[in-house]
Amino acid sequence: xxxxxxxxxxxxxxxxxxxxxxxxxxxxxxADFESLLELFPVFLSYILSxxxxxxxxxxxxxxxxxxxxVNGKILWANLHLLFWLSLVPFATGxxxxxxxxxxxxxxxxxxxxxxxxxxxxLQSIIIKSQGQNSILKKAVxxxxxGLSSPPLYTLGIIxxxxxxxxxxxxxxxxxxxxxxPDRRIERVIGEQQ
Amino acid sequence: xxxxxxxxxxxxxxxxxxxxxxxxxxxxxxADFESLLELFPVFLSYILSxxxxxxxxxxxxxxxxxxxxVNGKILWANLHLLFWLSLVPFATGxxxxxxxxxxxxxxxxxxxxxxxxxxxxLQSIIIKSQGQNSILKKAVxxxxxGLSSPPLYTLGIIxxxxxxxxxxxxxxxxxxxxxxPDRRIERVIGEQQ
Amino acid sequence: xxxxxxxxxxxxxxxxxxxxxxxxxxxxxxADFESLLELFPVFLSYILSxxxxxxxxxxxxxxxxxxxxVNGKILWANLHLLFWLSLVPFATGxxxxxxxxxxxxxxxxxxxxxxxxxxxxLQSIIIKSQGQNSILKKAVxxxxxGLSSPPLYTLGIIxxxxxxxxxxxxxxxxxxxxxxPDRRIERVIGEQQ
Amino acid sequence: xxxxxxxxxxxxxxxxxxxxxxxxxxxxxxADFESLLELFPVFLSYILSxxxxxxxxxxxxxxxxxxxxVNGKILWANLHLLFWLSLVPFATGxxxxxxxxxxxxxxxxxxxxxxxxxxxxLQSIIIKSQGQNSILKKAVxxxxxGLSSPPLYTLGIIxxxxxxxxxxxxxxxxxxxxxxPDRRIERVIGEQQ
Numbered sequence: 001x002x003x004x005x006x007x008x009x010x011x012x013x014x015x016x017x018x019x020x021x022x023x024x025x026x027x028x029x030x031a032d033f034e035s036l037l038e039l040f041p042v043f044l045s046y047i048l049s050x051x052x053x054x055x056x057x058x059x060x061x062x063x064x065x066x067x068x069x070v071n072g073k074i075l076w077a078n079l080h081l082l083f084w085l086s087l088v089p090f091a092t093g094x095x096x097x098x099x100x101x102x103x104x105x106x107x108x109x110x111x112x113x114x115x116x117x118x119x120x121x122l123q124s125i126i127i128k129s130q131g132q133n134s135i136l137k138k139a140v141x142x143x144x145x146g147l148s149s150p151p152l153y154t155l156g157i158i159x160x161x162x163x164x165x166x167x168x169x170x171x172x173x174x175x176x177x178x179x180x181p182d183r184r185i186e187r188v189i190g191e192q193q
Numbered sequence: 194x195x196x197x198x199x200x201x202x203x204x205x206x207x208x209x210x211x212x213x214x215x216x217x218x219x220x221x222x223x224a225d226f227e228s229l230l231e232l233f234p235v236f237l238s239y240i241l242s243x244x245x246x247x248x249x250x251x252x253x254x255x256x257x258x259x260x261x262x263v264n265g266k267i268l269w270a271n272l273h274l275l276f277w278l279s280l281v282p283f284a285t286g287x288x289x290x291x292x293x294x295x296x297x298x299x300x301x302x303x304x305x306x307x308x309x310x311x312x313x314x315l316q317s318i319i320i321k322s323q324g325q326n327s328i329l330k331k332a333v334x335x336x337x338x339g340l341s342s343p344p345l346y347t348l349g350i351i352x353x354x355x356x357x358x359x360x361x362x363x364x365x366x367x368x369x370x371x372x373x374p375d376r377r378i379e380r381v382i383g384e385q386q
Numbered sequence: 387x388x389x390x391x392x393x394x395x396x397x398x399x400x401x402x403x404x405x406x407x408x409x410x411x412x413x414x415x416x417a418d419f420e421s422l423l424e425l426f427p428v429f430l431s432y433i434l435s436x437x438x439x440x441x442x443x444x445x446x447x448x449x450x451x452x453x454x455x456v457n458g459k460i461l462w463a464n465l466h467l468l469f470w471l472s473l474v475p476f477a478t479g480x481x482x483x484x485x486x487x488x489x490x491x492x493x494x495x496x497x498x499x500x501x502x503x504x505x506x507x508l509q510s511i512i513i514k515s516q517g518q519n520s521i522l523k524k525a526v527x528x529x530x531x532g533l534s535s536p537p538l539y540t541l542g543i544i545x546x547x548x549x550x551x552x553x554x555x556x557x558x559x560x561x562x563x564x565x566x567p568d569r570r571i572e573r574v575i576g577e578q579q
Numbered sequence: 580x581x582x583x584x585x586x587x588x589x590x591x592x593x594x595x596x597x598x599x600x601x602x603x604x605x606x607x608x609x610a611d612f613e614s615l616l617e618l619f620p621v622f623l624s625y626i627l628s629x630x631x632x633x634x635x636x637x638x639x640x641x642x643x644x645x646x647x648x649v650n651g652k653i654l655w656a657n658l659h660l661l662f663w664l665s666l667v668p669f670a671t672g673x674x675x676x677x678x679x680x681x682x683x684x685x686x687x688x689x690x691x692x693x694x695x696x697x698x699x700x701l702q703s704i705i706i707k708s709q710g711q712n713s714i715l716k717k718a719v720x721x722x723x724x725g726l727s728s729p730p731l732y733t734l735g736i737i738x739x740x741x742x743x744x745x746x747x748x749x750x751x752x753x754x755x756x757x758x759x760p761d762r763r764i765e766r767v768i769g770e771q772q
Contacts, residue, residue, distance in 0.1 A: 027672040296417050402594060472629070
């Protein structure tokens with residue numbers, strides 16, 4: 001089994017998720033800037049989710065680079081990841097349309113957490129399939145981003161019951177953490193150790 | 194004619210089917226968990242259909258692996274399969290939004306049956322095109338899953354007129370039957386024979 | 387410039403057109419077979435358009451097979467074709483939801499005609515770009531299907547002002563004409579000549 | 580990192596943007612030509628945006644042709660471009676449904692300007708990554724179209740506060756400027772210099 005179709009299929013699903021999210025930005029009926037302003041929370045939630053999908057696509061791209069053979073387990077673990085990511089447009093729309101209400105931040109965080117866990121499962125299955133000299137295992141050896149994300153999502157979920165701003169700040173922080181180029185940070189961390 | 198474009202086109206259609214299904218999960222207007230709970234049946238039907246599309250993509254992937262030349266008949270048999278699968282979002286949404294009412298389970302089963310028949314037709318045409326030493330024929334020789342699915346769908350359709358739970362159980366059972374890794378089951382069956 | 391991306395992009399657009407068409411099959415609110423029956427005209431129009439998109443994908447596949455170099459003119463002629471085909475979901479939905487009313491059949495035929503003309507323009511530009519020994523020119527030399535389709539669409543448009551059934555019959559006839567395998571018909575025609 | 584997946588992903592997103600735009604052409608409930616006429620402004624805005632997406636796809640195609648290695652910066656600059664282009668369906672729908680009202684032309688122009696800037700950023704990052712003998716730098720050396728577009732978009736935005744027709748004319752002019760084949764114009768310009 002080759003990995004080409006798995007990559008193409010995942011790319012297709014991620015591209016569609018990215019693009020149908022914008023359908024939640026419903027075209028206002030009046031042609032003034034005020035009606036556009038009402039869409040601002042939806043727009044903000046769209047930006048955040050766009051970045052998250054971008055991060056997942058980027059990471060998926062890297063992870064699959066190390067894979068040479070795809071088996072049934074990898075295939076289904078990949079579909080499991082796509083399942084949780086397919087809920088991003090729903091969670092994003094609910095959060096934006098309800099102006100980042102507490103419950104919507106809980107659900108958004110839960111979706112991020114489940115996607116993070118699904119990504120970790122996929123990664124573990126690939127590492128296991130590669131055996132002792134796994135390339136992927138070496139690459140993610142000091143994967144402090146991957147390791148710290150699920151606890152941070154959990155923190156965001158807990159915070160969402162008390163304060164929507166703190167919760168949202170955690171989700172934005174995780175996104176920025178992934179966005180900042182790896183090498184420089186890793187060098188800094190390397191020097192501190 | 195090469196099979197690359199047929200695979201890419203099928204992947205594209207399946208990826209879109211998978212992703213637009215989530216549009217049936219309509220964003221609730223109020224931001225409380227109760228309004229989310231009302232979406233639970235739609236969510237359940239989404240999970241079931243997501244798995245079915247995953248199974249079809251997986252099987253399609255395997256079947257096409259054995260194909261080297263694509264002719265017009267294969268191309269149209271493939272489009273015929275995609276036609277029935279394109280109805281999955283409709284059948285799923287109708288079933289979920291009506292809380293698995295009897296009639297919706299009948300239609301869902303009919304759609305699964307037609308897709309199953311279309312898959313069987315595609316498989317038969319490929320086997321015929323490969324001639325006597327068909328690789329695909331050998332591979333599906335003891336294809337007890339493929340053979341038992343249509344009768345099970347038919348059972349689900351008949352049951353849907355009397356009891357929605359039994360009917361739904363059959364559809365879930367068929368999905369799980371395909372999900373469980375092949376080799377182990379085949380070994381068990383091999384031992385029993 | 388290679389043709390791979392042009393094929394992939396066209397496949398993507400055609401796959402999406404095919405799949406979003408099904409969104410016009412709006413999920414009925416009540417869970418009985420009667421409400422499903424009301425969707426029957428929409429379903430019929432969906433089948434017809436699904437076949438047309440399948441035909442275009444099939445023909446596009448064949449035409450591109452003969453192309454080795456893509457230039458700017460081919461690229462824009464291809465986008466022009468995709469433009470008219472992108473209107474298929476709209477024309478299909480309008481026709482189905484209004485139970486094949488006269489005006490909707492006029493518009494459906496106009497859309498088919500424009501797509502047919504756009505296809506012919508693309509074909510002509512490719513033949514011109516291939517010079518005197520054009521492979522495509524030889525292949526479509528006796529292209530009686532391509533030549534007879536635009537006049538037939540025009541006939542359908544004219545008939546749509548008088549009788550919706552005759553007009554629809556013409557559109558169905560053209561679709562069937564393309565569906566029936568080439569060789570046998572060409573042999574029959576060859577014998578008659 | 581290879582550029583294949585980046586191209587495929589971008590193609591996927593652009594193909595979906597192109598196709599979901601047509602969903603703004605909402606199927607009218609009555610089956611007469613008058614109700615179709617009301618959709619004419621939406622149709623016009625669709626044509627304009629279809630051409631713009633076509634231009635971006637075309638240019639992206641050419642730009643990526645010169646790229647051999649993709650790094651993280653290129654990847655995110657590309658996603659940044661796709662972000663602004665993903666807003667095209669929204670801006671198009673708002674403009675069309677409000678019959679090209681002033682505010683909608685401001686927003687449409689702002690979206691075009693941001694996409695233009697994002698394209699320029701992507702181009703600059705690729706040129707920088709290619710070092711001194713950048714192929715792309717040579718290719719866009721006299722890129723008068725790329726250089727004149729952002730000022731023209733800005734002009735269109737300013738004009739949109741006073742007159743919607745002049746503003747729209749600027750956006751149409753920029754699109755036509757890109758549509759007209761390069762060589763002939765460059766020759767004319769070359770002769771004038």
